[in-house]
Amino acid sequence: MMTIGDLSRKTGVKIPTIRYYEEMGLVAAAERSEGNQRRYGGGERDRLAFIKHARELGFTIEAIRELLDLSACPERPCEQADRIAAEQLRAVRDKLAKLKRLEQELKRIAGHCHGDQIRDCYVIQALANHDLCEHDH
Amino acid sequence: MMTIGDLSRKTGVKIPTIRYYEEMGLVAAAERSEGNQRRYGGGERDRLAFIKHARELGFTIEAIRELLDLSACPERPCEQADRIAAEQLRAVRDKLAKLKRLEQELKRIAGHCHGDQIRDCYVIQALANHDLCEHDH
DNA sequence: CCATTTTCCTCCAGTGACTGGAGAAAAGAG
DNA sequence: CTCTTTTCTCCAGTCACTGGAGGAAAATGG
Numbered sequence: 001m002m003t004i005g006d007l008s009r010k011t012g013v014k015i016p017t018i019r020y021y022e023e024m025g026l027v028a029a030a031e032r033s034e035g036n037q038r039r040y041g042g043g044e045r046d047r048l049a050f051i052k053h054a055r056e057l058g059f060t061i062e063a064i065r066e067l068l069d070l071s072a073c074p075e076r077p078c079e080q081a082d083r084i085a086a087e088q089l090r091a092v093r094d095k096l097a098k099l100k101r102l103e104q105e106l107k108r109i110a111g112h113c114h115g116d117q118i119r120d121c122y123v124i125q126a127l128a129n130h131d132l133c134e135h136d137h
Numbered sequence: 138m139m140t141i142g143d144l145s146r147k148t149g150v151k152i153p154t155i156r157y158y159e160e161m162g163l164v165a166a167a168e169r170s171e172g173n174q175r176r177y178g179g180g181e182r183d184r185l186a187f188i189k190h191a192r193e194l195g196f197t198i199e200a201i202r203e204l205l206d207l208s209a210c211p212e213r214p215c216e217q218a219d220r221i222a223a224e225q226l227r228a229v230r231d232k233l234a235k236l237k238r239l240e241q242e243l244k245r246i247a248g249h250c251h252g253d254q255i256r257d258c259y260v261i262q263a264l265a266n267h268d269l270c271e272h273d274h
Numbered sequence: 275c276c277a278t279t280t281t282c283c284t285c286c287a288g289t290g291a292c293t294g295g296a297g298a299a300a301a302g303a304g
Numbered sequence: 305c306t307c308t309t310t311t312c313t314c315c316a317g318t319c320a321c322t323g324g325a326g327g328a329a330a331a332t333g334g
Contacts, residue, residue, distance in 0.1 A: 061319080
């Protein structure tokens with residue numbers, strides 16, 4: 001049996017975060033030692049690793065909850081899991097598209113300033129006047 | 138003089154957000170009518186448009202505060218403004234790089250599932266086993 | 275066995291940038 | 305004057321943590 005510190009070191013998930021996941025119901029309330037300290041087995045380590053991986057891929061807590069519920073039912077169809085992953089891919093692509101537009105605009109704005117003083121600063125001017133932008137955002 | 142609702146419609150910034158910006162000190166505390174309602178002039182509209190534009194480009198409130206302070210000093214050098222914009226560009230590029238990696242991995246994971254049941258679902262398996270990933274994230 | 279250090283417990287507040295609801299007061303229209 | 309719309313303040317919630325305070329349990333060293 002591991003302490004919460006052991007589990008934290010093994011998974012790279014911070015201790016308060018583990019407790020937070022417990023509070024959110026992503027991991028079951030842990031067994032306790034005589035002195036009321038949490039004790040974990042290998043199953044919890046795997047579950048936490050799953051959660052960490054999903055978080056790194058940007059899944060929300062809610063999506064992870066669904067994925068964990070699904071993974072407990074091996075005989076169910078995997079449509080829903082595929083749907084959740086596809087949805088996350090779409091969300092990431094949306095963000096990517098937005099960020100690419102921002103990058104373009106910022107690159108233009110940041111590389112465009114040839115003034116010395118704020119008076120002539122293109123950064124300030126571009127922010128003050130939306131018409132100086134090439135694309136909308 | 139505009140009411141807060143007029144200002145909101147003209148700039149596209151929601152009323153509670155305008156009040157929030159006032160609380161944060163991005164816009165000065167507005168003049169008030171006899172009945173204690175906020176009243177705005179064209180200067181505030183321009184300032185709010187500046188803030189909105191900067192937020193759309195992802196600048197933090199703190200960065201915007203600095204940019205606004207700078208824009209009030211036309212004779213100062215514009216190095217700092219350029220630095221803030223360059224820093225934001227860097228932040229956006231960092232996020233872009235991370236998201237691109239996520240996109241790759243999610244695309245691979247989401248497009249890889251040929252099972253019918255959760256038992257064989259690649260999405261679930263990939264999340265459970267980090268070794269199935271091509272890159273780190 | 276005891277002292278010290280490390281780890282753990284719970285509770286609570288803060289992050290960033292808003293967002294929205296409750297309840298009351300002011301403004302505008304007819 | 306009434307009715308509706310808008311505004312006011314205050315406060316709580318969002319998301320996913322993060323960290324501090326104050327105290328108890330566990331591990332380590334002698």
